[in-house]
Amino acid sequence: MTVRTRFAPSPTGLLHIGNARAALFNFLYARHHGGQFLLRIEDTDRERSTQQAVDVLFDGLAWMDIHSDEKPVFQSTRQARHTEVAHALLEKGLAxxxxxxxxxxxxxxxxxxxxxxxxxxxxxxxxxxxxxxxxxxxxx
Incomplete structure (x- = not known):
């Protein structure tokens, strides 16, 4: 089994010490176990998510020399799939x-x-x- 960790910040403000700790821990854990570290940007709060905050996240991670092993995923690009699943859950009475x-x-x-x-x-x-x-x- 391959270890896969991820860091999933919400780009609604500046990178803070809690974000940095979570990213560093997950990155180091993945590296220690020969696994992968992934980055998923939780940008579904369209009113508060900003490109400036995304840039700050990327800059902060680069400064810490933390890099994702795959291209970062932006949750907003999966909105159609999320809607499809939500409707399926509603139809099944599970939501x-x-x-x-x-x-x-x-x-x-x-x-x-x-x-x-x-x-x-x-x-x-x-x-x-x-x-x-x-x-x-x-x-x-």
Missing amino acids: YRCYCTADELKEMREKAMAEGRPPRYNGMWRDRDPSEAPANTPYT
Whole structure:
């Protein structure tokens, strides 16, 4: 079995020490075991992902002499496949649509934190019938 590690940063800001540590650990682990180190850019947050942040990531990795063994993969280029799989999961009943608004999600996070719990989605749409959703409401 070949060891394959990957570093999958989200290009929404500057490279930070946590990113550098994760990349270095995975790179060194792959090298120690004669494996491969891969880079996958999680650029699906289209509003916050920037080319400047991608460039900073590449520059930082090059400065640390960390290089991917294959061409970096950008998640956004696989959007059609991700959509196809999501629809298949919906059809099989293995996923569901969430119709929460940004304000509702923010309220959930704030309530959980006020109660000393981690800020997590409460699953309110998991078992609900999609017919209960307001008409023409976007979903996730």
